[in-house]
Amino acid sequence: MSDVAPQLPKAYEPSAVEADLYADWERAGLFHAEPDASGEPFSIVIPPPNVTGSLHVGHALDNTIQDVIVRRERMRGKNAVWIPGTDHAGIATQMVVEKQLAAEGLTRHDLGREAFLERVWAWREESGGTILRQLRVLGCSPDWEREAFTFDEQRNRAVTKVFVDWYAQGLIYRGTRLINWDPALRTALSDIEVEHREITGELVHFRYPLVDGDGASDADGGIVVATTRVETMLGDTAIAVHPDDERYRHLVGRSVRHPFVEREIPIIADDYVDPAFGSGAVKITPAHDPNDHAIGERHGLAMLDVMDDAGAMSEAAGPFAGLDRFAARAAVKEALDGLGLLVEVKDHVHPVGHSQRSGVIVEPRLSDQWFVAVRSLAERAAEAVRDGLVTFVPERSARSFLEWLDGLHDWCISRQLWWGHRIPAWYGPDGELRVQAEQPEGEGWVQDEDVLDTWFSSQLWPFTAFGWPDATPELARWYPTSTLVTGYDINTFWVSRMLMAGLAFTDEVPFRVVHNHGLVRDEHGKKMSKSFGNVIDPLDLVEAYGADATRFALLRNAAPGIDVPLAEEWVEGAKRFVNKLWNAARFTISNLDGQRPGALPPEERRTLEDRWLLDALAAMHAEVDTAYDAYDWPVVARGIYRFVWDEFADWYLEAVKDRIYGDDVEAQRDARAVLAHVLEMTLRLAAPLLPFVTEAAWRPLTGSAGGAASLMAADWPEAAGQVNADARSRFAIVQGLVREVHRFRSQLRIAPSVRIELDVEPADATARAVLAEHAGLVRSLAGLGRLDVVDALPERAGSSSIVFPSGRASVPLEGVIDLEAEAARLRTERERALADVARLDAKLANEGFVSRAPADVVAKEREKRAAAERAVDELTARLAAFGVDA
């Protein structure tokens, strides 16, 4: 090794360099962008994580992808910005603080609204920013000078404006609707905050006695209904049957008597009822079931709310008042049984809505809330997707997205919480309602108690992050954003709302591309969760294996829209690759003798391995460029991996050693030029993915002192023009022979120290030319003492032969091998070759194949057949030479 070799450590130590490199980039302002800088604009806004949260693998994946994209766009000369920020995360954050209070034996009501909010802000001060700091250790490069928060003053103004404007346009309204109620959190939820889970419940059949029934006939015995939530019968205000149902037609218009409360209930006819389900008669509870509610509206039924906000039965539930809804379920069933009205109880599996946040079963409840009328907004959003103004990667995401938009119901945006944007609605002393930014003049105005769904503010993020509603230079420059990177799981929660709001307030789509990645799971595809004990902390990974390895391991399996399996040992594998790259760079740099990357040697002075490597580099470059553009991370990762490890390190570095260590000065200089060029290109192409190790190698390679001369600020390489495909096939001849010699040695247990000698008989003129010209290369790669290219292999006792794709060779063995073992091996090989011949013969005898298959395919098969036959002959002869029968 040259003595000018910089002192590069033998093993790459991420922890020793990452923090310094990151600080250097940041100091040099490489993350920062100005709107008036040159270059085509490119922008990404971070999906803002919960301000009080901490980094999990999902964040690591999402942000690594964004970082890779933005780093590459910067290198491509774009005026690229990545806006960081956090979300106040309404319910989630409030719950955390409430839990803290509970540990002190307090509830938020003990503190009161104002003190509680102070407490949340204090928690935000304490824990806020942690998650963004953690992004730094991953190497993420957002513009830290532009950090935003969904609940800061700027974003507050935006939220208020949107609410006031939409109200004025009739797109926000207040109304009494059946909403999803979370009895644990005591707040309304939107439809998508409800998760449906299959539950085995009971389908309870019971009988309502008819009013004025005489009990003499079956019909007068009453009418049987079925329900899974029998406690809701306390709020029944009708029984519905299908109008065509012969069984019940005569009962329509009569009434039944409620067994527990003083009420007569009419029997009505409605098309909604399915005569085939249950008894064909449905109890109608308009205040507690969406279908029943619709029927109630059609028939003008009373809407009787029989529960309170905690899910206990209210006064309206008569004798069951005060019981929790589930206790009431059991009690009502028992009471019905006591009255002889219980007919049948069957197990029944059905989906039940659960609160995404608290996990409790959601109660449909009639309630006064604020809504966004989504119809027109959703239609406009769908149109933008159909028109291709927004595209999805993977494309199929668009279809489910459109279907979802199509079935959208109005969005319930009010929450009975305290942490969030307070609704800008004011109630006057005489009951007047005003929606406006400021408290109205005069006495007695009271602001609405509720806050907005957290997604209400995050839907504005792509433009509020740039300062909207102010007309900022940033907004003009970088909005609409370029790409939104997010898991497919929040397309409905967030992406759809951003699209609707963006179109409504900016007349533009908020992003041109939505790149959906999958969810990070464990190595068997199982969801990571604390209870399974399979959670991986990305910070642990970075600490143990480095940021590059963590990034590489994540992206290596992150195909668009597909869940990403991750195991710690795979990150370890990624670290080995990083180390491989480091050592290939270290070897290269150490042998350059101060020579810097520059012009390649002229065509005529390039060796076969030079031309082969440059061709391989060009192929990798093209593949990786395309894959970067398509957000196809596994292909990017594999392309770089394969080139670095298999082609550059395993073959080229071995092949180049003769020239590097030799005394032909010009050859040495040429070899160094190719080495330096290829390493430099490789570092650039890998830089977005592996920012640290590439930067660490770039500096000694180029003599850069970092800062503004960092790899991070270097240009993205232009695609190489000409590739020499010829080199690939010629080098393959060399590789074919070298591999066979290795195999031969391994099979015959010939120690590497034994320099074997070879007579080679090439199969054709090309192989002859290549092997004659590059005998030295083959000798050094295969560890040969001698290589002679001959017209015909010499007949020699005690020699064995090697068959390789472009010819055969003979090796004098001088009794160093086990003849028995070799003969057995030859026999097996010969049998295999015979089977090949038979198979290919059968195929070529098939007229359909010969006449219909493309000519080149048939020719290929014929060649294979000829080769197999030659192999049989060869092996037969070799066995004979061993004095053994085939």
Added chain:
RNA sequence: GGGCACGUAGCUCAGUGGGAGAGCGCUGCCUUCACACGGCAGAGGUCAGAGGUUCGAUACCUCUCGUGCCCACCA
């Protein structure tokens, strides 16, 4: 109930209408001067199953089975 994705080596995944590949793991040999976080070689697969299209299907079509996910107001 509707929809989407997926079943290829022990594990995680590539792949193409012409007898299947990689990484990890496993086995053997190698302290070869960039790397033992390494090198070379090897074992291991009826490409989920059944039909169909085709001269030929792991690949295209249909069905079945299995897995995962999303959506959903039939009591």
